[in-house]
Amino acid sequence: MPDTTTAERAGFSADSGSRRSERLRLFTEPVVVLAILGAVLVWAFTGDLDDIEAREINAANILTLTWQHVQITLAVTAIVLLVAIPLGILVTRPWAKGVAPIVLGIANMGQAAPALGLLVLFFLLTQQTGFWVAVIPIAFYALLPVLRNTMVGLQQVDQSLLEAGRGIGMSRFTVLRRIEFPLAVPLMLAGLRTSLVLAVGSATLAFFIGGGGLGELIDVGYKLRRTSVLVVGAVLSAALALLVDWLGGLAEQLLGPKGLR
Amino acid sequence: MSETNTAPKPGGESDRATSGVEIRLENVTKQYGGQRHPAVDSVTMTIPAGETVVFVGPSGCGKTTTMKMINRLIEPTSGRITVGGQDVLRLNPDELRRGIGYAIQQVGLLPHLTVSQNVGLVPGLIGWDKSRIAERTEEMLDLVGLDPAEYRDRFPKQLSGGQQQRVGVARALAADPPVLLMDEPFGAVDPITRGNLQDELMRLQEEMGKTIVFVTHDFDEAVKLGDRIAVLGYQSKILQYDTPEAILANPADETVAGFVGAGAALKQLTLRRVRDIELEQLPTATAGEEPAAFAARLGGRRGAVGLVLDERGRPLRWVTRRDLDRSGSLATAGRPVEDSVDRASTLQDALEALLTADAGYAVVTRSRGQYAGVVGLDSLMGTIRALREQYEDEDGTPDGRPGDGPGGSDGGSGAAHA
Amino acid sequence: MNWLSDFGSFVAGRWEQLLFDSYLHVSAVVQCVVIATVVGMLLGVAVYRSPFGSAVATAVTSAILTIPSFALFGLLIPVLGLGVPPTVTVLVLYALLPIVRNTIVGLASVDSSVTDAARGIGMSRFGVLTRVELRLAWPAVLTGIRVSTQMLMGILAIAAYAKGPGLGNQIITGLSRVGSANATNAAVAGTVAIVILALVLDAVYVLIGRLTTSRGIRV
Ligand SMILES: Nc1ncnc2c1ncn2[C@@H]1O[C@H](COP(=O)(O)OP(=O)(O)OP(=O)(O)O)[C@@H](O)[C@H]1O
Ligand SMILES: [Mg+2]
Numbered sequence: 001m002p003d004t005t006t007a008e009r010a011g012f013s014a015d016s017g018s019r020r021s022e023r024l025r026l027f028t029e030p031v032v033v034l035a036i037l038g039a040v041l042v043w044a045f046t047g048d049l050d051d052i053e054a055r056e057i058n059a060a061n062i063l064t065l066t067w068q069h070v071q072i073t074l075a076v077t078a079i080v081l082l083v084a085i086p087l088g089i090l091v092t093r094p095w096a097k098g099v100a101p102i103v104l105g106i107a108n109m110g111q112a113a114p115a116l117g118l119l120v121l122f123f124l125l126t127q128q129t130g131f132w133v134a135v136i137p138i139a140f141y142a143l144l145p146v147l148r149n150t151m152v153g154l155q156q157v158d159q160s161l162l163e164a165g166r167g168i169g170m171s172r173f174t175v176l177r178r179i180e181f182p183l184a185v186p187l188m189l190a191g192l193r194t195s196l197v198l199a200v201g202s203a204t205l206a207f208f209i210g211g212g213g214l215g216e217l218i219d220v221g222y223k224l225r226r227t228s229v230l231v232v233g234a235v236l237s238a239a240l241a242l243l244v245d246w247l248g249g250l251a252e253q254l255l256g257p258k259g260l261r
Numbered sequence: 262m263s264e265t266n267t268a269p270k271p272g273g274e275s276d277r278a279t280s281g282v283e284i285r286l287e288n289v290t291k292q293y294g295g296q297r298h299p300a301v302d303s304v305t306m307t308i309p310a311g312e313t314v315v316f317v318g319p320s321g322c323g324k325t326t327t328m329k330m331i332n333r334l335i336e337p338t339s340g341r342i343t344v345g346g347q348d349v350l351r352l353n354p355d356e357l358r359r360g361i362g363y364a365i366q367q368v369g370l371l372p373h374l375t376v377s378q379n380v381g382l383v384p385g386l387i388g389w390d391k392s393r394i395a396e397r398t399e400e401m402l403d404l405v406g407l408d409p410a411e412y413r414d415r416f417p418k419q420l421s422g423g424q425q426q427r428v429g430v431a432r433a434l435a436a437d438p439p440v441l442l443m444d445e446p447f448g449a450v451d452p453i454t455r456g457n458l459q460d461e462l463m464r465l466q467e468e469m470g471k472t473i474v475f476v477t478h479d480f481d482e483a484v485k486l487g488d489r490i491a492v493l494g495y496q497s498k499i500l501q502y503d504t505p506e507a508i509l510a511n512p513a514d515e516t517v518a519g520f521v522g523a524g525a526a527l528k529q530l531t532l533r534r535v536r537d538i539e540l541e542q543l544p545t546a547t548a549g550e551e552p553a554a555f556a557a558r559l560g561g562r563r564g565a566v567g568l569v570l571d572e573r574g575r576p577l578r579w580v581t582r583r584d585l586d587r588s589g590s591l592a593t594a595g596r597p598v599e600d601s602v603d604r605a606s607t608l609q610d611a612l613e614a615l616l617t618a619d620a621g622y623a624v625v626t627r628s629r630g631q632y633a634g635v636v637g638l639d640s641l642m643g644t645i646r647a648l649r650e651q652y653e654d655e656d657g658t659p660d661g662r663p664g665d666g667p668g669g670s671d672g673g674s675g676a677a678h679a
Numbered sequence: 680m681n682w683l684s685d686f687g688s689f690v691a692g693r694w695e696q697l698l699f700d701s702y703l704h705v706s707a708v709v710q711c712v713v714i715a716t717v718v719g720m721l722l723g724v725a726v727y728r729s730p731f732g733s734a735v736a737t738a739v740t741s742a743i744l745t746i747p748s749f750a751l752f753g754l755l756i757p758v759l760g761l762g763v764p765p766t767v768t769v770l771v772l773y774a775l776l777p778i779v780r781n782t783i784v785g786l787a788s789v790d791s792s793v794t795d796a797a798r799g800i801g802m803s804r805f806g807v808l809t810r811v812e813l814r815l816a817w818p819a820v821l822t823g824i825r826v827s828t829q830m831l832m833g834i835l836a837i838a839a840y841a842k843g844p845g846l847g848n849q850i851i852t853g854l855s856r857v858g859s860a861n862a863t864n865a866a867v868a869g870t871v872a873i874v875i876l877a878l879v880l881d882a883v884y885v886l887i888g889r890l891t892t893s894r895g896i897r898v
Pocket of ligand 1: 293296321326327478
C-alpha cells in the first residue's frame with residue numbers, strides 16, 4: 001500500500017501531536033483534571049447518600065477499585081513492553097524480512113478487533129475470571145502501538161548512519177544498541193503512551209468478566225440508577241487515563257535522546 | 262638554484278612521514294545478487310603506502326563498491342585484498358574496520374551523541390580509557406580546525422554542513438588508523454567550504470602520510486588531492502592509473518580525455534609551482550633613477566619592458582621604452598604593478614597574473630615582496646610542452662596523439678585490460 | 680472442526696440478525712464519520728492559520744480521545760439517555776482528533792509558493808482554500824478519516840451496553856448467556872464480523888483515495 005507510511009505518520013499512534021499542543025497539554029492538563037476530579041469527589045462525598053450510594057462511594061471502595069485499575073494497567077504495560085519491543089527488534093533484523101508483515105498483520109488485527117470482544121472471548125474460552133483473564137486480552141489489544149512504533153522507529157533510522165557505524169567497526173549488536181535503539185526511543189515512547197491510554201481505557205471493561213477496576217462503579221451506577229456513583233466512576237477513570245497520558249507525555253519529553261530534541 | 266627541485270609528487274619521493282600501509286587488490290570482483298553483470302569486474306591495483314589515491318569515474322561505475330570491499334562493508338565475490346600485507350578476508354571484519362578510518366558523504370554522525378562522543382567512538386570501541394579518549398578527542402578537534410571548548414558538547418544538528426564534515430574526518434582519524442577510506446566526503450558542501458576542506462586534508466596528509474583512498478567524481482578535486490588518480494570506467498575497469506600530471510598530459514583514451522574535460526593544459530598548470538621553473542630576468546631600476554639612463558639600459562627594441570622597484574627592491578611599475586620617452590620621473594612612468602606571485606604559487610596563478618598585467622609577464626617576489634624575477638608566456642608554454650613530451654616518452658607514444666598508448670598504466674601497478 | 684461446523688450452523692441460523700447488526704454497525708460508524716469529517720474539517724479550516732488555535736484544537740480533541748470510551752458513555756447516559764443519542768455523540772467526539780489534526784497538518788504543509796501562485800493568478804481567498812489547499816490536504820484528511828473509522832468500529836461495540844445498535848449486541852449476548860451452547864458462537868460472530876467489516880471499510884477507503892486524489896499528488 002503506497003500510503004502506509006503516511007498513515008503511520010498521520011495516524012494517532014505514530015506520534016502524539018504537534019509540539020505546541022503537547023506543551024499546552026503538559027502544563028494545563030494536570031491542573032484541569034485534578035480540579036474537576038476534586039470537585040466531583042467533593043460533590044459526591046458531601047451529597048445525601050442513600051444505602052447503595054454509601055456502599056459504593058466511600059474511600060475504601062474507591063481506593064480498592066482504583067488500585068485494581070492501576071494494577072491492570074501496569075500489568076498490561078509490562079507485558080506490552082516485554083513482548084512488543086523484543087518482537088519489534090527481532091522482526092526488523094535483515095534475516096526476518098519475510099516475517100515482519102505477518103507479525104504486523106496479526107497485531108493490526110488485534111487492534112482492529114473490539115477490546116470488548118477480545119475480553120469476552122478470552123473469558124468464554126478459558127472459563128476463568130479474574131485479574132489475568134482481563135490482563136492478557138487487553139495486552140494483546142494494546143500491543144500494536146508499541147510494536148509498530150518499535151518497528152517503524154528502527155526502520156526509519158538513516159541507512160547511512162548504520163553504514164557509518166559498521167564502517168567504523170561496530171558489530172551488528174553494537175549498531176543496534178548504540179545507534180538504532182536510541183534513535184528509535186522517541187517513537188517507542190510515543191507508542192508506549194498510546195498503549196498506556198488503550199490499557200487504561202480497556203481496563204474499564206474488565207468488570208464485564210469479573211476483573212474489577214473503575215468500570216464497576218459505572219456499571220453499578222447505571223444498573224441501579226445512581227447517577228452519582230456512575231459519575232464518580234466515569235470521572236475517576238477519565239482522570240486516571242488523562243494523568244497516565246500526561247505521564248507518558250512527560251516521559252516522551254524527558255527520556256528521548258537529547259540530541260534529537 | 263636549490264629551490265628549483267622537481268615536483269613533490271608522487272608522494273614516495275617527498276619527505277613527508279609515512280604511517281600508512283600498502284593496499285593491494287588482486288582480481289577483485291563483486292557480483293551483486295540478481296544482476297547480470299558484476300558491479301566490479303576483476304580489478305587489480307596497488308595503492309602504495311602513504312599515498313593518496315583518488316578513484317574518479319562516472320556515477321554507478323563501481324567506485325563505492327570497490328572502496329567498500331577494502332573494509333569489507335561489501336564482501337568481494339572473488340579475489341584477494343590485502344591491507345599492510347594482511348588478507349582482509351581472514352580478519353574479523355569489525356576489528357578490520359576499527360583499523361581503517363571511514364568518512365562518507367552523508368557524514369553519518371550519530372545525531373544523539375555529542376561531537377566529542379562521536380569523535381571518541383572508535384577509540385572507545387578498541388578499549389582506550391576515558392582520559393585518553395578525552396585527550397585524543399580534543400586533539401582531533403583541534404587538528405580539523407574546530408575549537409574543542411566551543412564544539413565539544415554540541416550535537417551534530419547544531420553544526421553547519423562543513424563543520425559536520427570536519428567532525429566526520431576527525432572521527433575517521435581518531436584511532437590513528439594507517440588507512441583512510443573517504444567516499445565523496447566533501448560532496449555535499451558548497452565550493453568554497455569544499456576548497457577549504459581539501460586544503461585542510463592536504464595539510465593533514467602532509468603531516469600524517471596515511472594511505473588514503475578517496476572517491477569523487479570531481480576531476481579537479483582528484484587532481485588537487487591525489488598523488489595518483491585511478492580513472493575508472495564501467496565495472497570499475499581501470500582506464501588509467503597514474504599521477505595527475507601524467508593523466509593530464511596524456512590521457513590514455515577518449516573516455517579519460519572526456520573525463521579530464523576541457524582545459525587540461527590549464528589544470529596542468531595547477532600542478533606546477535613557480536619554483537619549479539626557471540625565472541626570467543628583466544632590466545630593473547629604482548624609482549629615483551633618471552628615466553633616460555634606464556631607457557638606455559632597456560635598449561632600442563620596440564616593446565621592451567622593464568620594472569621600476571622601490572628602495573627595498575619591491576616592484577612598483579611596469580615601463581616600456583615609449584613610457585620612458587614621455588615621462589619625467591620613474592615614479593610616475595608606465596603602469597603600476599597590481600598583481601604578483603611568489604615561488605609557492607601555482608603556475609595557474611602566474612598565468613592569471615600574467616594575463617592581468619598587460620606587460621606579458623608575471624612578477625615573482627620573494628618572501629618580503631622583493632623582486633625575484635618574472636614568468637613569461639613562453640616559459641609557461643615551454644613547461645606544458647615539456648610535461649607532455651615527458652609523459653609521452655614514458656609511454657612510448659611517438660607523437661602528440663593521445664589514445665595510442667597501451668592503456669596508460671604506469672610501472673608496477675598494472676591495470677586490468679580487456 | 681467440530682466447533683467450526685457448530686459455529687457454521689450458528690451463523691446460518693442467525694444469518695438475518697447478523698446481517699442486520701452488521702448493517703447497523705457499519706451505517707452508524709459511517710454516518711458518525713461523515714458528521715465528524717464535516718465538523719473536524721470546519722474546525723481544522725477555522726484554526727489552521729493560527730498556531731495557538733491549532734494547538735488548542737489538537738490538545739482538546741486529543742484529550743477527548745484519551746478518555747476511556749466506556750467512561751464517556753457512562754457520563755452521557757444521565758444527560759442523553761440510552762440508545763442512539765449517546766452513541767452518536769461518543770462516536771463523533773472520538774472521531775474528531777485524527778480528522779482535525781490531519782486537516783491542520785495537511786493544510787499547514789501546503790507549500791506557500793503554491794498558494795502564492797494561486798493568489799497571484801487572481802483566485803479569491805475562498806477559491807484558494809477550496810480549490811488548492813483542501814485539494815492538496817485531502818490525502819492527509821482521508822488518512823485521518825481512515826484512522827477514525829477503524830477506531831469507531833471497535834468503540835461502537837461498547838455501545839451495546841447502553842442499548843446502542845450494532846454487532847456489540849452479539850458480544851454482550853454471548854457474555855450474558857455464559858454457559859449456554861451459543862455464548863461463544865455469538866461472541867466470536869460479533870468480534871470477527873467487526874474485524875472483517877473494518878478491513879472491508881479500509882479497502883473502500885483505499886479505493887476512495889484513488890478516486891478522489893489528484894493523480895498529480897498521488898504517491
Ligand atoms: N547493494 C546493491 N545491490 C545491487 N546493486 C548495487 C548495490 N550497490 C550498488 N549496486 C550497483 O553497482 C553498481 C556500482 O555502484 P557503486 O555504488 O559502486 O557506484 P559509484 O561509482 O560509487 O557511483 P556514484 O558515483 O553514483 O556513487 C551500480 O550499477 C549500482 O546500481
Ligand atoms: Mg558512490
